[in-house]
Amino acid sequence: MNKTTTFSSASLWPRAAVLAVLLVLVLSLAACGAEPTPTSVAQAPTATEAMAAEPTDTEAPPPTDTPAPTDTPLPTDTPAPTDTPVPTEPPPTPTPEPIDDTGCIACHTSQETLQAMATEEEAPEVESEGEG
Amino acid sequence: MPPLEAWEKVYISNEDFLDSIHGQMGCITCHGGVSGAKGMDAHEGVVREPDSVEACGACHSETVTADQNSLHSDLAGYTRVLAARSSPENMDAIEEMMGNHCTTCHTTCGQCHVSRPTNLGGGLTAGHEFKEVPPMNLTCTGCHGSRIENEYKGRNEGVSGDLHWIKNGMPCFSCHSADEMHGTLDPEAEFRYDGPPSPSCQDPDCHEAVAPGDGIPNHTEVHFEAMSCQVCHSTTYKNCYSCHVAQEEGVAFFQIEPSVMDFKIGRNPLQSEDRPWTYVPVRHVPVDPESFAYYGEDLLPNFDAVPTWKYATPHNIQRQTPQTESCTACHGSTEFFLTADDVLPEELEANQDVIVEEPPPALGSSN
Numbered sequence: 001m002n003k004t005t006t007f008s009s010a011s012l013w014p015r016a017a018v019l020a021v022l023l024v025l026v027l028s029l030a031a032c033g034a035e036p037t038p039t040s041v042a043q044a045p046t047a048t049e050a051m052a053a054e055p056t057d058t059e060a061p062p063p064t065d066t067p068a069p070t071d072t073p074l075p076t077d078t079p080a081p082t083d084t085p086v087p088t089e090p091p092p093t094p095t096p097e098p099i100d101d102t103g104c105i106a107c108h109t110s111q112e113t114l115q116a117m118a119t120e121e122e123a124p125e126v127e128s129e130g131e132g
Numbered sequence: 133m134p135p136l137e138a139w140e141k142v143y144i145s146n147e148d149f150l151d152s153i154h155g156q157m158g159c160i161t162c163h164g165g166v167s168g169a170k171g172m173d174a175h176e177g178v179v180r181e182p183d184s185v186e187a188c189g190a191c192h193s194e195t196v197t198a199d200q201n202s203l204h205s206d207l208a209g210y211t212r213v214l215a216a217r218s219s220p221e222n223m224d225a226i227e228e229m230m231g232n233h234c235t236t237c238h239t240t241c242g243q244c245h246v247s248r249p250t251n252l253g254g255g256l257t258a259g260h261e262f263k264e265v266p267p268m269n270l271t272c273t274g275c276h277g278s279r280i281e282n283e284y285k286g287r288n289e290g291v292s293g294d295l296h297w298i299k300n301g302m303p304c305f306s307c308h309s310a311d312e313m314h315g316t317l318d319p320e321a322e323f324r325y326d327g328p329p330s331p332s333c334q335d336p337d338c339h340e341a342v343a344p345g346d347g348i349p350n351h352t353e354v355h356f357e358a359m360s361c362q363v364c365h366s367t368t369y370k371n372c373y374s375c376h377v378a379q380e381e382g383v384a385f386f387q388i389e390p391s392v393m394d395f396k397i398g399r400n401p402l403q404s405e406d407r408p409w410t411y412v413p414v415r416h417v418p419v420d421p422e423s424f425a426y427y428g429e430d431l432l433p434n435f436d437a438v439p440t441w442k443y444a445t446p447h448n449i450q451r452q453t454p455q456t457e458s459c460t461a462c463h464g465s466t467e468f469f470l471t472a473d474d475v476l477p478e479e480l481e482a483n484q485d486v487i488v489e490e491p492p493p494a495l496g497s498s499n
Contacts, residue, residue, distance in 0.1 A: 100168040114139035130388030
């Protein structure tokens with residue numbers, strides 16, 4: 001005759017309790033023995049990355065009014081450096097000698113000097129006759 | 133006009149000039165000379181009268197360029213008429229004569245705006261100040277004195293001066309503009325009366341309302357077509373005869389007969405669309421067939437090619453003149469007209485175009 005094994009609920013509780021304790025124990029041990037997984041930390045992009053960043057799909061703000069031009073002169077283009085060596089000393093430039101006419105003015109603004117130096121022009125010996 | 137003393141000619145009496153734009157240029161810039169030198173040593177290379185083009189042209193280029201062709205500068209009117217009386221083979225001698233006797237009348241910028249003309253001995257007019265409007269008595273009438281000035285100012289004995297001067301004190305430039313003086317009005321003009329009258333009596337702001345039918349009895353259509361204004365409104369003026377030029381020891385001189393006061397109406401030798409009148413006053417000019425005999429024989433072989441009684445615009449304008457006293461002054465009378473009897477026998481041929489054969493018919497006559 002077959003022997004049927006039956007378990008009553010009263011007999012299962014101790015076993016379930018043991019299993020549960022063992023399971024918790026295993027899990028706890030496993031947790032204590034593992035390396036902690038590093039979480040990703042947000043970092044600010046470098047300047048280079050930021051400049052090179054792809055444009056986002058974010059809609060651009062509406063354009064503002066273009067400012068009126070001012071009288072400030074625009075910067076001129078800086079000439080590209082060349083390989084021409086820069087002379088260390090500029091070549092000598094001839095400086096024009098300033099004209100000094102103080103001697104002219106001194107005489108020609110002095111009535112006394114002019115009278116002393118003047119020589120009357122000789123009248124021509126032949127004179128015209130009649131109305132010119 | 134007595135010449136200035138030698139020192140006076142070069143005296144900068146007005147030192148404000150030195151602060152003016154011309155004064156700031158410095159003496160040597162225009163006149164040359166030796167920088168830094170004193171006394172007479174500074175005069176080496178000095179040019180008393182700077183060249184108009186070099187000294188003035190950089191700033192006043194338009195005026196200076198035009199002025200090179202003005203009659204004041206190139207004396208083209210004289211050259212033209214002498215060439216007409218002469219012949220190509222004689223022109224070298226004629227030009228030599230002109231160089232000795234005529235070019236002192238040739239003007240430069242400085243001879244009007246800074247100094248007296250060389251013809252008058254030169255000399256600063258206002259302490260070297262540059263006069264935009266030259267002083268009339270030292271420049272304009274300094275050269276145009278014996279005829280124009282005396283007429284205009286009433287210095288011919290017994291003849292009133294010009295109303296424009298006597299009554300209104302109008303200086304020369306009231307009528308004669310800078311453009312006219314500088315030759316910019318008509319650069320192609322070859323002589324004083326070339327082209328339309330300038331100035332004209334009927335210019336704007338002058339007598340522009342004067343016209344036939346303006347209410348003045350004698351201002352009729354016929355009179356306006358027949359006569360220039362001066363036929364009725366100018367009076368006795370000076371006529372010159374027989375000028376001869378020569379040199380003695382390098383000194384150029386002239387001799388001329390005493391002038392003759394007269395008023396003559398001739399046929400218009402320049403009749404044109406611009407000057408349509410039949411009659412104009414005519415003045416005898418001092419040329420003579422032997423005027424330039426010192427420079428060669430028979431230098432004026434075509435003497436008769438040009439009248440010796442020339443188109444004239446006397447500067448002694450009057451409202452009333454002997455011609456306006458009555459109709460019979462001109463109609464039926466030869467008194468004021470140039471007839472053959474008024475012309476020297478040797479000049480009859482030259483004046484055929486201006487001699488009046490018959491005066492206007494007497495009023496009421498059948499002629």
